[in-house]
Amino acid sequence: MPFDFERAGSGWRGDWRTPWATLPRGTAFFIRWSVLAYLATLFLGLFGWKEPLFLLFGLSRAAFLHGAAWQVVTYAALHGGFLHLLLNMLTLFFLGPEVERALGEKHFVALYVLSAVVGGLGWMFFSWSPHSLCIGASGAIFGVLAAYATLFPRRRMTVLVFLFPVTMLAWQWAAVLGLVQFLAVTGGAAQNIAYAAHLFGGAAGFLYVWLLRKGRLGAWPPPFPRRAESLWRDAWGRTKAFFAPKGGKAEKSGGAEKAEIDRILEKITREGVGSLTQKERETLHRASESTD
Numbered sequence: 001m002p003f004d005f006e007r008a009g010s011g012w013r014g015d016w017r018t019p020w021a022t023l024p025r026g027t028a029f030f031i032r033w034s035v036l037a038y039l040a041t042l043f044l045g046l047f048g049w050k051e052p053l054f055l056l057f058g059l060s061r062a063a064f065l066h067g068a069a070w071q072v073v074t075y076a077a078l079h080g081g082f083l084h085l086l087l088n089m090l091t092l093f094f095l096g097p098e099v100e101r102a103l104g105e106k107h108f109v110a111l112y113v114l115s116a117v118v119g120g121l122g123w124m125f126f127s128w129s130p131h132s133l134c135i136g137a138s139g140a141i142f143g144v145l146a147a148y149a150t151l152f153p154r155r156r157m158t159v160l161v162f163l164f165p166v167t168m169l170a171w172q173w174a175a176v177l178g179l180v181q182f183l184a185v186t187g188g189a190a191q192n193i194a195y196a197a198h199l200f201g202g203a204a205g206f207l208y209v210w211l212l213r214k215g216r217l218g219a220w221p222p223p224f225p226r227r228a229e230s231l232w233r234d235a236w237g238r239t240k241a242f243f244a245p246k247g248g249k250a251e252k253s254g255g256a257e258k259a260e261i262d263r264i265l266e267k268i269t270r271e272g273v274g275s276l277t278q279k280e281r282e283t284l285h286r287a288s289e290s291t292d
Contacts, residue, residue: 022097023093023096023097024096024097024100024101024105024108025105026096026100026105026108026109026112027092027093027096027097027100027108029109030092030096030112030137030140031089031092031093031096034076034077034079034085034088034089034137035085035089037077037078037079038078038079038082038085040053041053041078041079053078054078054133054135055133056068057070057071057074057075057077057078058071058074058078058133058134058135059071059072059074059075059120059123059124059133059134059135060130060131060132060133060134061124061127061129061130061131061132062130062131064124065130071120072116072117072120072121073113073116073117073120075116075120075134075135075136076116076119076120076136076137076139076140077137078135078136079135079136079137080135080136084136088137088138088141089137091144091145092137092141092144095144095145095148096108096144098148098151098152099111099144099148099151102151103147103151103209103212104268104270104271104275105270105271106270106271107208107212107271110208111143111144111147111204111205111208111209112140112143112144113140114143114204114208115139115140115142115143115144115146115201115202115204115205115208116137116139116140116143116201117204118139118143118200118201118203118204119138119139119140119142119143119194119196119197119199119200119201119204120134120139120197121200122139122196122197122199122200122201123139123194123196123197123200125196126185126196127196134194136194136197138194138197138198138201139194139197139198139200139201140201141201142177142181142197142198142199142201142205143201143202143204143205143208144205145173145174145177145202145205146174146178146201146202146203146204146205146206146209147205147206147209148170148174149170149171149173149174149175149206150171150174150205150206150210150213151209152170153169153170153171154169154170154171155169155170156168156169156170157169157170157173159173174202174206177198177202178199178202181195181196181198181199181202182199185199257283260283261283261284264276264280264283264284267280
């Protein structure tokens with residue numbers, strides 16, 4: 001079944017005035033992960049361990065082909081400098097929450113990790129030296145940017161370009177940045193910037209949302225764990241209702257329905273509208289009719 005992005009993403013708009021409190025869990029996790037990894041890098045650098053850390057967890061084709069498969073994920077947590085970290089985390093801070101609330105937490109995590117992995121694989125393919133090293137979350141960040149532009153193509157975005165603010169629609173920014181990365185990769189631009197990771201990470205982000213929109217990724221988590229969770233919640237709800245103080249029938253019915261609606265809304269926030277069962281959709285529909 002196609003994923004309902006419009007309903008999933010229409011209930012929230014980012015508010016930079018209350019930054020940390022409004023960050024959903026997936027976005028907050030990746031920001032914390034990157035910042036803590038950077039601080040650990042600075043600390044270990046005091047003892048001369050920075051280079052070994054990069055060699056172990058950064059991405060290189062030689063190490064990857066010799067069994068260091070974890071590098072295709074861990075490289076995205078490392079950053080070579082504060083400005084590198086700041087630019088990536090600011091982009092994630094402003095775009096990540098809306099993408100995560102539209103897709104749901106688990107789809108957002110999958111999108112981020114997949115964009116990092118595909119970006120890393122693309123970088124290795126175009127890397128001129130098997131011992132070159134790639135670090136940084138830019139591949140994943142370009143995946144989030146592409147997802148944002150696919151979900152909200154008509155949103156206006158203002159970006160500082162050489163200290164001058166430039167405003168364009170989200171899809172236009174994604175197209176311009178994608179074209180720049182493509183020309184840099186095909187034109188043999190300087191290897192100190194992982195243009196291929198940006199390009200392939202962005203392509204992965206776009207493709208993930210496109211496949212989700214077409215209903216070709218299926219439900220995640222898989223049906224059995226979600227069905228088991230649903231059965232557990234129903235059983236727990238019946239148990240609580242049985243032992244709850246007895247009140248009027250109408251009061252009990254109304255309270256149970258309100259609790260069910262709260263549960264469904266929490267599920268939408270966590271997993272997106274596409275995760276709802278037919279019964280849950282009908283419950284929401286009845287509730288919306290009763291409030292008209």
